Amino acid sequence: MSEITEESVRAEVRAWLAENWDASLSLIDWRNRLIDSGWGMPHWPKQWYGRDLPVGMAAIVEEEIERAGAIGVAKTGIRPLAAATILVHGTDYQKEKYLRPNLTGEHAWCQLFSEPGSGSDLAGAATKAELKGNKWVINGQKVWTTSAHVADYGLLLARTNVDEVKHKGLAYFIIDMKQPGVEVVPLRQMNGHASFNQVFLTNAEVPPEEMVEQEGEGWKIATTTLMHERRGADSLKRYQKPKDLPERIYQEEAEEIRVALEPYTWYPQRAGRVDLIVERARETGTDHDPVIRQEIAKVLILSQCAEWTARRARAAQQEGRPQGPEGSLGKLASSYVAKAANNVHTMISGADAMLTGEDSPMGGVIAEVLVSTPAISIAGGTDEIQKNIIAERVLKMPKEPRTDTDRPFKDVPKNLVS
């Protein structure tokens, strides 16, 4: 067998695409053809729709698919997390049932981890799973569930044993979202959007073959999902631009992207819109106010320093050098940038900061900044959790004594409503 190189992979996938890419197919028909060839997930095993190529080659193949104007497998929303988790931990039955429709985009997924009583402390999940007859019966509430209203299946973290310590009493299930015991209610945020859902589970049922691995392994499997979530944190960018072409297959892809991105329309505002500050100062004449000039300069300096720090971290990674502390600081830095930008936008807008929607600056964009930035200090790990991580992992400060890991979960103090 000849050696696998970037060039050989490029040549091979190009030849296959030249032969097989067909814009007149339906999106699902095309993706099935792609999946059968192994080029959809080239770094996956041959047995499961892949070609056993090194992980690094996946990006090369993706580039070639892009270059050919073709479409890859479905990667929006929670799909890649579900696929990666099932590939690693799932049974053959689960792989057979879920992997292909995940990759074609026929199945949409959501992640049922966070609960009203366990946010930062994810392993404190209290949703109950009880084996009754030959079904697991699920009762509890999940929250912050993106796209639950369109999901066919959910990745569910639930507790099967309260006599175990908390990390050991959890199991990981695949739950059918389209059943009477699952009620999805939009969760309206303080900025008026409803990007997430609450999911009420009331005697919802899961057949035993839908448990991933065994009882007690739930936390370990959730960690796999979370690791892929962090790794793909910026993959949102990858599918932000649907191709504006007339063929049905492109229209179908554009719709899939639109549905997946709908919850994120306000995310640029959440980050503070530093890019608008100078323009807004000029148009309001506040660019001559010495106090506001100071505050503008502070934000510009902070966000510029954060950008350079991120580039230092990337440079270390690319050169294969051990990453310094700069790699762990990005999320906290963006949180501070957003807060400072909110403050400056308020000073620049003055009384207009009391208004929203079409009555307010830039048709409501600034108003949306002013009520969206708190989210960035919470989502994906609060600032406080980030600081604990930085202090303990980077600065090697001692951990706090814990009172929740040395006793059965049932004896751990909990929220009254959870």
Added chain:
Amino acid sequence: MKFSFSDEQQAFRESIRRFLADKSPTTEVRRLMETDEGCDRAVWRQLSQELGLTGIAIPEAYGGQGFGINELAIALEEAGRALLCAPLFASGVMAATAILKGATGAQKQALLPAIASGETVATLAIAEDAGRWEASAIEMMATSSGDAFRLNGTKSFVLDGHSADQILVAARTGGAGGDADGVSLFRVSGDADGLNKKLLKSTDPTRKLARLTFDNVEAELIGTKGAAAAPLRDTLDIAAICLANEMVGGAERLLESAIEYANMRVQFGRPIGSFQSLKHKAADMLLDVELAKSAAYYAAAAVDEGDDDITALASISKSAAADAYMQTAIHTVQIHGGIGFTWDNDTHLWYKRAKSSEVFLGTSAQHRERLMQQTIV
């Protein structure tokens, strides 16, 4: 733009760190800060001649090492970390840069080799009693009689001005206070007649500052008459960037001492570093220091790459580093608690350097305004 240091630069940093760990422990810092000269001559000779630090960014043609601001910045970061007591900043940064930017070829040839070798200690006098480091703030007048110039007036906050062998002085040959134009650069010998040098009592005793009064002091014109505004601006930009690098070195040292103490000190039966209140403070300190480092490194590299925005980058890096250094120093005293407020504890040495650096070459507020003039006009 590169966002990392080369293996050679890392090795260079490590060699300076080892040298300074040996030659500039806090016992030495404490000894030298009590002296008027504020420098150990043997160490100065070694660091200029053996390590070549004074001439690191001076071209080889003028007796220097021929490296860039990147390497000079590395040396300064390490000097800031070790709180080195020596006229490296005055001579190797301020005077050398002013000469490189403003002098004629013959003058560079005459002045730079002795600065590079450390035989001559030079400094640059810009600020006056108003304490402003910019050409437009200069009021001191130079009068000419034939080829010779005479200086009358006062310069203050002159780094190592009491001990320097050569003093570069910015003074007016035209225009009036408020104009950037009409400023020229001069060289005055440290032992010139009519020059009165007073060592000021500085809060940071490791940074020696002098007030110089000029009574008809003979001076040599450096470069072109009336054209010093641009070279002075370039010099002050580079000096601000170098100072930023010096500051982040000190800030990182403070952070390390704070964490070491927090992890060792026990109260309520636990190391105080296990309390979240301290962890969160420490995480903020690390963020401040790393962000400031990024700006300081970027700005230094940008000088060597001939970036057009050096003035803006100087102000960004100076204000980011000054704010980070001061905040880190305040937190470091706080984390040490009562012991941190004592003379015996070393924290105050860096605290005072942070305080002094906060205003030296312009406050953060001044630099932010300067940035706005570049960004928004």
